[in-house]
Amino acid sequence: MKIWKSWRVMFLMVLFLITTMSVSFAADCRDFCIINHTGQTITQLNVCPTSSKDWQEDILGAGVIPADEDCYVSMDLAEKGRYWDILAFLEDGSYSTYSHIDLYNIAYVTLGKNGSVSIE
Numbered sequence: 001m002k003i004w005k006s007w008r009v010m011f012l013m014v015l016f017l018i019t020t021m022s023v024s025f026a027a028d029c030r031d032f033c034i035i036n037h038t039g040q041t042i043t044q045l046n047v048c049p050t051s052s053k054d055w056q057e058d059i060l061g062a063g064v065i066p067a068d069e070d071c072y073v074s075m076d077l078a079e080k081g082r083y084w085d086i087l088a089f090l091e092d093g094s095y096s097t098y099s100h101i102d103l104y105n106i107a108y109v110t111l112g113k114n115g116s117v118s119i120e
Contacts (some may be wrong), residue, residue, distance in 0.1 A: 030103050031074045034086075035110040036065040038096065042111070045073075048099050049081035051095035075103070086111070 006049050042065040046055040065071045086098040088111055098117040101109060108120040 013014045023098050029074060029076055031072060032103060032106055033070050034065060035070045035108060036067055037110055037112045038088065038090055039067055039113055040090040040092060041066050042088045043091055046087040046089075047084050048087075049077070050083040051081050052087050053085075055087055086117075 006026045021082070034042075034045065042060070044058045045060045045065070046058055046075045048055045059073055059075065062072065063071070081087060082102060082104050083100045086109070087095060089095045096111065096115045098109075098111060098115060101117065101119060103109075110118045110120075112118070
């Protein structure tokens with residue numbers, strides 16, 4: 001009888017640890033909306049932590065964001081910092097950099113002309 005209780009307690013502890021770890025990993029994933037008010041189609045969108053200039057792969061993949069349209073993005077931000085920079089390449093070959101954006105506390109990032117940005 002005591003062995004059964006020990007196993008049951010151990011099982012519940014393991015289950016609690018697994019549940020806690022799942023919640024902490026889920027907390028590192030951020031969903032937000034990029035709104036394109038640049039006046040052109042965004043053909044590529046790269047991000048990197050503000051503390052680095054190691055731009056990650058295009059988060060749009062094969063997609064684009066047409067002018068005055070939006071796109072929902074989900075990113076894994078685990079252990080990479082709170083503030084991020086965004087690099088947007090436009091259809092005419094130019095690009096704009098948007099710096100020091102707090103992706104932990106926002107739902108919408110509006111990219112404007114000449115590097116202007118607003119967040120909500």
